[in-house]
Amino acid sequence: MEQTVKLSTRKKPFRPFKRRTPYLFLAPFMIFFLVFMVYPIVYALVISFSKWQGGSFQFAGLFQYSQLFQDxxxxxxxxxxxxxxxxxxxxxxxxxxxxxxxxxxxxxxxxxxxxxxxxxxxxxxxxxxxxxxxxxxxxxxxxxxxxxxxxxxxxxxxxxxxxxxxxxxxxxxxxxxxxxxxxxxxxxxxxxxxxxxxxxxxxxxxxxxxxxxxxxxxxxxxxxxxxxxxxxxxxxxxxxxxxxxxxxxxxxxxxxxxxxxxxxxxxxxxxxxxxxxxxxxxxxxxxxxxxxxxxxxxxxx
Amino acid sequence: MKSGKLTLTGITVLSTTVVATLGMAGISSAKQDTTQPVTLTLMSWNVAEATLQKDATLYHKLHPNVNFKFVTIDSPTNTYTKLNAELAAGVGVPDIVSIESSQSESFISKFPNSFLNLTSRVASLKKDFTSYKWGALTGTNNQIYGIPWDTGSSLLFYRKDMFKAAGINPNSIHTWSQYIAAGKKLTAHFKGKVKMTAGAINDEAMLKMLMNEQGTFFFNQKGQITLNSPAGVRAVNLLKQMYSSGIIKQVPVGTDWNDIISAFVNNQIATVPFGVWYVGTLETSAPTQSGKWAVMPLPAFTANGSHSANLGGSNLFISAKTQHPNTAYDFAKFAMTNTNALNVSMSYGIFPSYVPYFKSPMITESLKFFGGQKVFQIAANLAKNITPENHTGDYTTALPFIRTALYNALTNQQSVTAALNTAAQKIAQVTNRQIVK
Structure with a gap:
């Protein structure tokens, strides 16, 4: 028991490093993907439920979609x-x-x-x-x-x-x-x-x-x-x-x-x-x- | 005591020195403000941009520390597309930008915090500009966000040589029905190779002039919808008559501005009804036609109807985010009021709305291109009877519906009244504005 615990504690510091490497390589893509794809997609969804009034977006529920339906x-x-x-x-x-x-x-x-x-x-x-x-x-x-x-x-x-x-x-x-x-x-x-x-x-x-x-x-x-x-x-x-x-x-x-x-x-x-x-x-x-x-x-x- | 007095004196001396130093620092920093190199970014479209570039050169001579960077766009529409994206993003907005009166209120209402509030700065200038220009620059909070530039007093530009060849006496054209009759005669004479004018079937420019001539517009002064008023129906009926009589050379909507230019350059049209600002476009695009052109007031609806209408006219706006609000305002004021700067505007046919300038000899000048006619004097006289148009902050929202109505009415898909009523209802629905019964 004791030995195995010791072994696992010894191994631990290496693991995150091993796991981090692929993420580091992926990071440039992921950052671009998040900033230029995910963020605009989510933000567009948010503002589609809003109305631009007085210089800022105000929540407007399904107003835009009901307009769209009649357009x-x-x-x-x-x-x-x-x-x-x-x-x-x-x-x-x-x-x-x-x-x-x-x-x-x-x-x-x-x-x-x-x-x-x-x-x-x-x-x-x-x-x-x-x-x-x-x-x-x-x-x-x-x-x-x-x-x-x-x-x-x-x-x-x-x-x-x-x-x-x-x-x-x-x-x-x-x-x-x-x-x-x-x-x-x-x-x-x-x-x-x-x-x-x-x-x-x-x-x-x-x-x-x-x-x-x-x-x-x-x-x-x-x-x-x-x-x-x-x-x-x-x-x-x-x-x-x-x-x-x-x-x-x-x-x-x-x-x-x-x-x-x-x-x-x-x-x-x-x-x-x-x-x-x-x-x-x-x-x-x-x-x-x-x-x-x-x-x-x-x-x- | 002595020592105490000394200390007091010492303190006084010290404080005086401090105040003096501070004062000097104040002066020197103020001086720095005007001598430090300043770069202003300016965005505008073709002829307007050319004017502002020359104004900038004049201004640079007086203030060598101020330099300019220009963003030249090929048309007002594309300028707004770019500006709109920049305002929404909040980055890259130019320090100074020109916006037509028709779009000004839309920009102010959509971006109320993006333009520099000029209310106190222009207070002393207010009386010096044609009064109706201010409406488009005022937000719903009664604050002013722009400086007026030019007016669009409309004229009928026509080819003297073509009229003569077709046996048309220009002095006999007072009403639009006489204009159509002359157009039929001209088209017949040239066997359809020359038309009376050119336009895109759903372009709103003619409708704006025809409604404004009757003392109204798409909206009234209270901001209610008057598109489907009797004046609107009369205007579209007239347009329908013009298109069906075959006197108009139709061009596609996307390229209409350039297509009209190529039509007159290639001698395919005999008249252009537009704002006085078209002088510059005619002169620069068809220099070989100098002396062949002339102007007359727009035809009226009735024998004693009004000949005055406004079309277009621009203004300068300053970004609220500019690093140099004072310099930017000072330049804008210079470009809009300085005699030399306004002379530059006039050389491009841009007719200022700054009233003190109306005494300038440039206004009464005879233009060689127009056979020596005093074109600007004629425009100035017509401008006196222009009814101000209210574009409202919903102009850009209303425009697609108006264009659809024009297209449906002029291609006989809907009756004129039905098309205008549909558009008015759609506009009312989207903008919550009332329709005038």
């Missing part, structure tokens, strides 16, 4: 991104699958040049490419010039609620398709050739192979991509901010752009925080769905 502009911004994602995400994923399959083809030469070409848009800063698209879709811009060559009357892209959404969709698609191609390409290359060979032996054509082998094998990846794209689209900001300013009317206003306007143009941080939390909940729901769906995909594979 037609917020609901419109949600509908806007829903329209964008319902149209844009399928188009982008179909394009990505087609291009990934083409890039994976054994008959294709200069593969890396094509891969680079599709991936490059992603490396361009979103403000820079958005500015470029605002010029491309301007009244006297490139798109209208090209349409003019074919004899189509110029379209007022940024002044019409319908065409403004299309302009945003085209811009996002251009920017993000390459990213999805690269992920799918990885998936395609991991499909063993033997499966295709066996299918060929059974007399399946390339279309049959595509639908019966490639697509099912890519399913988990496609689900992952679609969920990531949905979350990304809900958080849309730079493109409408730079290309349309949320207009015309509020037809391209996204929830995050609205949050920015409320916070930094109307100086209403409490309400902006409430919008942020409402969005966080919506995104959490989609993430939950992602979890369920990808697990389903995994089981199939």
């Amino acid at each position: 037609s502009i917020f609901w419109q911004s949600l509908v806007n991104v829903l329209i964008v994602l319902v149209i844009q995400v399928p188009i982008m994923l179909i394009l990505a699958s087609i291009f990934a399959a083409l890039l994976n083809s054994k008959r294709l030469k200069f593969k890396s040049i094509f891969q680079l070409g599709f991936f490059l848009p992603l490396l361009i800063d979103s403000v820079a490419y958005s500015l470029t698209f605002s010029f491309i879709f301007a009244e006297n811009g490139l798109v209208n010039d090209l349409l003019g060559l074919v004899g189509i009357h110029p379209i007022n892209w940024l002044l019409n609620p319908f065409w403004a959404k299309i302009a945003i969709i085209v811009a996002i698609t251009w920017h993000w398709t390459g990213y999805n191609i690269v992920i799918l390409l990885g998936g395609l290359q991991s499909i063993p050739d033997e499966i295709y060979e066996a299918a060929k032996m059974d007399g399946a054509g390339s279309f049959r192979q595509w639908f019966s082998i490639t697509l099912p094998m890519l399913r988990p990846l496609l689900i992952l991509e679609s969920v990531l794209s949905i979350i990304g689209t809900i958080q849309l900001f730079t493109e409408p901010f730079v290309i349309t300013g949320g207009g015309p009317g509020n037809s391209t206003l996204s929830p995050v752009l609205y949050l920015y306007q409320v916070g930094f143009q109307q100086f209403n941080f409490s309400y902006a925080s409430a919008i942020a939390y409402a969005l966080a909940i919506i995104i959490a729901v989609f993430s939950f769905l992602q979890f369920r769906l990808t697990r389903g995909g995994g089981r199939d594979a």
Whole structure:
């Protein structure tokens, strides 16, 4: 008994030191994480239950959330991104699958040049490419010039609620398709050739192979991509901010752009925080769905 | 006794010396205050910033110890975004910042402790400025937080050459319906290549002028909502008529300021209805159009209606956290009242609200760019009949609803009355303000 006690007392001074080392290494990250992530997240939650009055935050209960519920502009911004994602995400994923399959083809030469070409848009800063698209879709811009060559009357892209959404969709698609191609390409290359060979032996054509082998094998990846794209689209900001300013009317206003306007143009941080939390909940729901769906995909594979 | 007297004298001498030393110390520290190097940070936007930079050079010549650091922002909106973040964080606030009258009360009400209280300092200056400028600088506690800069007496800037080519006599335009008729004639003559003016469909600038011309605004002097008053409905109906007659070149809302500039630079529009401060923008953006431009009062609603309206106008505010409140105030006062400084303002078309300056020969000067017209004299005469607008501390909160109403009314999604009523109700709901029945 006595000996063991002695032993343990002897060991004790070393233990905290041993335990401290990993924490010391983690400290720089943890400090940044606490100061720049945890603190703002908690503080935003606190002020979303308050009202800015006379130079300080006053507790206001669920006032901001009840305002949010009745705010037609917020609901419109949600509908806007829903329209964008319902149209844009399928188009982008179909394009990505087609291009990934083409890039994976054994008959294709200069593969890396094509891969680079599709991936490059992603490396361009979103403000820079958005500015470029605002010029491309301007009244006297490139798109209208090209349409003019074919004899189509110029379209007022940024002044019409319908065409403004299309302009945003085209811009996002251009920017993000390459990213999805690269992920799918990885998936395609991991499909063993033997499966295709066996299918060929059974007399399946390339279309049959595509639908019966490639697509099912890519399913988990496609689900992952679609969920990531949905979350990304809900958080849309730079493109409408730079290309349309949320207009015309509020037809391209996204929830995050609205949050920015409320916070930094109307100086209403409490309400902006409430919008942020409402969005966080919506995104959490989609993430939950992602979890369920990808697990389903995994089981199939 | 002797020794005692001596000691007393000694004490007296000593204390005198001490007092003298202290006094000298006092003097020298006061002197140091004005000779010690002082750096003031100043934030403003394009033309206003350019003016303040020249003012700073003038001020530096008189007070070589004062240096300036400038934060130049491309537009008022972006200035407010940056300022707002700095005020909320409480760090990085510039010593001096310019804020338009429309936003001033919003800033004072949202950040009542962030700006230097100038009430006692400006007491003697109060009578020297156009009286309506002070309302926007006064908080709900009746304290004053800013110094007035310019007024936005509005004018109709127009292209003489284009009017002549289209056979329009500018003297025949007195009312807005005559303006629209002239616009149709002009658009037809140039086969749509030239429009009467340019604007974003939900931009509030025209609505502000049209309501102010009728002696009212979004809010009345009591702070009640008058957006959906008969004057408001008349104004939006007129705008609707203008847009549907095809005389306006539409531009996207985010870039409207720059798009209007590129429209007149590229000879795509024949008129611009804006505040007198647009003189500087016209002159600097289209120097080759010198002599082709002229001004006239804004058209009125009726034959004998008012032609006077205000649009914009700025002020200077000082941060409550500045290290040098006295120097900052002294510079702000210099820039807003000194004749040489105000001459700089005028050279950029920024029309001061400092009344003693109105006797300056600069006011009656003929401007070459406008074919020798006495533009500032015309603006000054119109300014006499301007009804003060009350922006209230809720202007920035109300603006999105007003823009939505404009868009819905002008794109026929709602009737004019319905759109304005909806906006008024929303504003009332959020701000707890009354709607005037």
